[in-house]
Amino acid sequence: MEPAAIALGMLLGLFAGLLPGVHANTIAEALRGLPLESEFAAFALASMVGAHAVFELLPAIFLFIPDSSSVVAVLPGHRLLLEGKGRRALNIAAFSALAAVILSVLAFPLALAFYPVAYALTKPLVFPMLALLSITLVASEGRRAPAALLVFSLSGLLGVLALETPIVREPLFPAFAGMFACASLLLSARQGGRMPEQEKDGEVGFWEFLPFAALGVLLGLLADLLPAIGSAAQMATLASLFLFMNAEVFLATTSAVAVSHVVFAFATTASIGKARIGSIAVIQELIGRGGAAQLPVYAGAAVVAALVAVGLMALLGKESAEVVSRADARKINLAIMAYLVAMAWVVSGGTGLLLMATATGLGLLAPLLGVRRTHLMGFLILPTMSYYAGV
Amino acid sequence: MRENHIAVVAFALALAGLVLLYWLSHTARPERVSIASLGSDDVGRFVEVSGFVRKASARDGNVFIELCGGEACVNVVVFEGTARRVRGVNAYALQPGDYLVARGVVREFNWEIEIVVLSSDGLAR
Numbered sequence: 046m047e048p049a050a051i052a053l054g055m056l057l058g059l060f061a062g063l064l065p066g067v068h069a070n071t072i073a074e075a076l077r078g079l080p081l082e083s084e085f086a087a088f089a090l091a092s093m094v095g096a097h098a099v100f101e102l103l104p105a106i107f108l109f110i111p112d113s114s115s116v117v118a119v120l121p122g123h124r125l126l127l128e129g130k131g132r133r134a135l136n137i138a139a140f141s142a143l144a145a146v147i148l149s150v151l152a153f154p155l156a157l158a159f160y161p162v163a164y165a166l167t168k169p170l171v172f173p174m175l176a177l178l179s180i181t182l183v184a185s186e187g188r189r190a191p192a193a194l195l196v197f198s199l200s201g202l203l204g205v206l207a208l209e210t211p212i213v214r215e216p217l218f219p220a221f222a223g224m225f226a227c228a229s230l231l232l233s234a235r236q237g238g239r240m241p242e243q244e245k246d247g248e249v250g251f252w253e254f255l256p257f258a259a260l261g262v263l264l265g266l267l268a269d270l271l272p273a274i275g276s277a278a279q280m281a282t283l284a285s286l287f288l289f290m291n292a293e294v295f296l297a298t299t300s301a302v303a304v305s306h307v308v309f310a311f312a313t314t315a316s317i318g319k320a321r322i323g324s325i326a327v328i329q330e331l332i333g334r335g336g337a338a339q340l341p342v343y344a345g346a347a348v349v350a351a352l353v354a355v356g357l358m359a360l361l362g363k364e365s366a367e368v369v370s371r372a373d374a375r376k377i378n379l380a381i382m383a384y385l386v387a388m389a390w391v392v393s394g395g396t397g398l399l400l401m402a403t404a405t406g407l408g409l410l411a412p413l414l415g416v417r418r419t420h421l422m423g424f425l426i427l428p429t430m431s432y433y434a435g436v
Numbered sequence: 437m438r439e440n441h442i443a444v445v446a447f448a449l450a451l452a453g454l455v456l457l458y459w460l461s462h463t464a465r466p467e468r469v470s471i472a473s474l475g476s477d478d479v480g481r482f483v484e485v486s487g488f489v490r491k492a493s494a495r496d497g498n499v500f501i502e503l504c505g506g507e508a509c510v511n512v513v514v515f516e517g518t519a520r521r522v523r524g525v526n527a528y529a530l531q532p533g534d535y536l537v538a539r540g541v542v543r544e545f546n547w548e549i550e551i552v553v554l555s556s557d558g559l560a561r
Contacts, residue, residue: 199450206454210461211541211554214480326545396460403453409446413439432517
């Protein structure tokens with residue numbers, strides 16, 4: 046392994062993780078343009094992917110800004126922050142990420158054998174599974190099911206328009222930023238004032254969340270199997286329907302899904318030739334088609350970077366929680382909002398802003414109608430179902 | 437503002453946005469370009485190219501076409517969900533030498549420019 050490449054990858058992962066809208070694939074493209082040796086660039090990319098998976102949890106918790114894989118972590122993270130438990134939220138995410146890295150490494154050889162067999166068997170089941178997920182998701186709201194159906198359907202329609210037509214370039218950022226970040230910021234602006242004082246003690250017990258981190262790893266393994274957009278987020282949503290999950294448990298599970306999904310993406314690339322992450326496709330290209338056997342070594346670089354990132358995140362998180370406690374919520378909200386609008390414009394242009402505004406309307410609608418914001422995942426679920434149904 | 441008023445405004449915003457996006461998706465017309473002119477700067481653009489099929493293959497239900505015009509070639513990708521509903525052209529039966537018009541979004545995959553067909557009218561003879 047190349048220590049300098051890993052250090053460079055860590056820095057790039059930190060940059061891409063902390064600045065939502067700066068996609069890891071964009072960095073991969075930029076890195077490709079530099080005069081670097083293929084092996085060096087591949088190690089740097091591998092460690093960037095590992096570090097990014099961990100660092101992206103920070104803005105999801107403290108700024109409510111999700112990326113495609115941390116999209117569901119923003120909900121419990123936000124709730125805990127507003128309860129003054131931002132520090133604990135961060136420790137839960139860090140612990141789960143750490144446990145997920147270790148458990149994914151242990152399960153890696155099994156994953157290499159599992160994917161070729163399971164891939165062929167699973168494909169026909171994707172549509173019925175997603176249909177069942179959607180029905181269960183809506184029905185779980187009880188007497189509010191009609192409102193949930195409305196939010197789910199409108200989000201699905203938005204997903205179809207954004208993902209299956211050519212009108213918006215890079216639609217995921219403006220859509221998720223609108224649904225989750227902008228909507229949360231607008232709702233919290235009504236409350237105004239300061240962020241609640243964050244509790245100093247956010248200690249997390251070893252056994253408290255280990256079972257849920259393990260569940261997250263299992264879901265991460267399955268998420269990489271299903272060739273659907275945003276499947277890591279969908280798997281966590283699915284789990285939350287069948288198991289009782291409070292905000293802390295949900296955060297632990299989703300963090301583990303997001304991190305293990307990255308480790309297992311190396312296994313799918315090596316075993317069935319399917320790179321579930323764009324940056325891993327670039328690594329595959331850098332090391333050549335015959336380099337599949339070396340992929341576990343690059344997965345090792347990603348793991349090392351993720352482990353270091355967990356340590357750094359715990360340190361950064363301590364500071365972040367203190368900064369949040371002292372912050373003027375109104376000013377922070379305004380700054381984040383300005384950043385999101387500017388990034389949506391840069392990433393997706395004018396239609397991106399229209400998409401963001403529409404998504405914000407839906408993001409506001411869910412809590413105002415008294416239903417969970419997980420129904421917004423119709424944005425990913427419906428286009429995926431339409432893909433498998435051939436509609 | 438009361439919560440139910442905000443809910444009405446949010447609903448109206450979402451609905452207006454959806455209608456506008458739907459209208460845009462139906463009025464968007466691809467830009468006619470030559471295969472040779474395609475480059476990294478075109479990523480994200482909605483384009484129409486034409487040429488002769490050099491190679492066409494199907495993998496996991498997805499169709500991969502190498503389309504050539506003049507000296508240049510470009511990969512055209514039609515994912516399974518779209519390939520099954522393309523009108524007028526059987527994407528799975530394309531042969532080398534067939535003349536084809538492809539409409540789609542320019543993407544970059546594995547360092548190569550490709551056109552991803554997104555709609556049922558994305559391929560024509």
